[in-house]
Amino acid sequence: MEVNNRIFLKRYMLEEKILREYENIPTANIGDAMFRLSNMDSRIKLISTPNKIVVGRAITVKARSGDNLMLHKALDIGGPDDFIVVSNDGGSERALMGEIMAIYAEKVRNISGIIIDGPIRDVDELSKMGMAIYATGITPKGPYKEGPGEINTPITCGEQVVLPGDLIVADSDGVAVIHYKDVKQILDKIKEFQKNDFKKVQLAKEGKSDRKWVDKKLFEKKVEFLEKVY
Numbered sequence: 001m002e003v004n005n006r007i008f009l010k011r012y013m014l015e016e017k018i019l020r021e022y023e024n025i026p027t028a029n030i031g032d033a034m035f036r037l038s039n040m041d042s043r044i045k046l047i048s049t050p051n052k053i054v055v056g057r058a059i060t061v062k063a064r065s066g067d068n069l070m071l072h073k074a075l076d077i078g079g080p081d082d083f084i085v086v087s088n089d090g091g092s093e094r095a096l097m098g099e100i101m102a103i104y105a106e107k108v109r110n111i112s113g114i115i116i117d118g119p120i121r122d123v124d125e126l127s128k129m130g131m132a133i134y135a136t137g138i139t140p141k142g143p144y145k146e147g148p149g150e151i152n153t154p155i156t157c158g159e160q161v162v163l164p165g166d167l168i169v170a171d172s173d174g175v176a177v178i179h180y181k182d183v184k185q186i187l188d189k190i191k192e193f194q195k196n197d198f199k200k201v202q203l204a205k206e207g208k209s210d211r212k213w214v215d216k217k218l219f220e221k222k223v224e225f226l227e228k229v230y
């Protein structure tokens with residue numbers, strides 16, 4: 001097998017029913033319920049305007065820095081309820097996707113979303129699209145198309161490990177990643193967390209936030225309070 005120059009055509013496929021369950025859960029709630037360790041970092045920014053929470057099963061792409069040959073192929077493999085997630089070997093200099101690819105992905109393939117750990121171009125067009133598109137930046141500099149690379153092998157994107165078939169949940173705040181093996185068993189905990197968070201938001205709006213925990217924590221941390229000017 002040609003390691004780093006291969007395409008796996010199969011991956012674990014989460015059931016559609018479980019995907020729909022996650023469509024109403026914000027990425028912040030998912031991250032918080034998972035000990036705040038499962039969100040992509042702030043370099044990964046929303047470029048388009050889906051105006052909703054978008055979920056999908058990951059198709060992973062391991063691209064050479066600034067090279068989009070494998071991403072082009074992933075667009076041919078992906079479809080509805082798929083999220084293409086691209087690692088880019090640290091590249092920040094070349095756009096891995098522009099409007100021609102994005103229009104094909106959205107209109108022909110009906111792909112739910114694309115996350116690139118690197119820049120895009122043609123931002124005026126991409127920013128109006130309903131497909132979820134995330135990237136680290138914008139540049140007019142175009143990509144190479146030589147490979148090597150991989151499709152559907154483990155990658156990192158936005159400082160998160162992503163395996164082929166993992167659940168991707170994406171909204172205006174950013175992206176959450178849940179390993180496919182954990183998706184079912186963690187759902188109840190996440191929903192419970194979401195319910196509590198909703199209650200806290202309501203209390204905040206009514207000016208009734210519980211602030212007692214702040215002083216309690218400061219006391220535990222032995223913080224000194226000084227009745228004088230610094």
Ligand SMILES: O=C([O-])CC(=O)C(=O)O
Binds near residue numbers: 098100142
């Ligand atoms: O050159 C490419 O592969 C990307 C591009 O500009 C486009 O999709 O419009």
